[in-house]
Amino acid sequence: MAYDVKKTEDEWREELTPEQFEVLRGKATERAWTGELLDEERAGIYACAACGAELFKSGTKFDSHCGWPSFYESVRPDAVELIEDKSHGMDRTEVRCAACGGHLGHVFPDGFGTPTGDRYCMNSLSLNFAPDEG
Numbered sequence: 001m002a003y004d005v006k007k008t009e010d011e012w013r014e015e016l017t018p019e020q021f022e023v024l025r026g027k028a029t030e031r032a033w034t035g036e037l038l039d040e041e042r043a044g045i046y047a048c049a050a051c052g053a054e055l056f057k058s059g060t061k062f063d064s065h066c067g068w069p070s071f072y073e074s075v076r077p078d079a080v081e082l083i084e085d086k087s088h089g090m091d092r093t094e095v096r097c098a099a100c101g102g103h104l105g106h107v108f109p110d111g112f113g114t115p116t117g118d119r120y121c122m123n124s125l126s127l128n129f130a131p132d133e134g
């Protein structure tokens with residue numbers, strides 16, 4: 001897929017913190033229960049930490065007790081890119097930012113009790129939260 005936001009790995013390395021780079025460009029996963037956005041409950045929008053594209057609304061965030069910020073759907077279906085991921089001996093679906101290709105996390109079909117049944121299990125490091133004004 002060709003991304004609208006295209007930068008070299010060196011450019012990303014300069015713009016992102018080392019921790020963000022590891023996740024967004026290296027597909028690392030932050031340790032469970034360590035993410036800054038895990039307990040964020042204010043109304044607002046979650047955007048890609050790499051390129052600023054809007055990805056999730058606060059209203060779709062739910063407490064999944066999995067240790068990472070979880071959402072049941074993206075702000076628009078085309079805001080994220082879903083890619084089959086068979087790494088680490090698991091059969092998972094990787095979620096990337098559709099604008100820049102940055103790794104966000106994975107989506108699992110175990111969002112029990114949510115309108116979609118999906119659980120977008122995201123890294124806090126991949127997201128920037130902007131609370132609604134007022």
Ligand SMILES: [Zn+2]
Nearest residue numbers: 048051097100
């Ligand atoms: Zn992005």
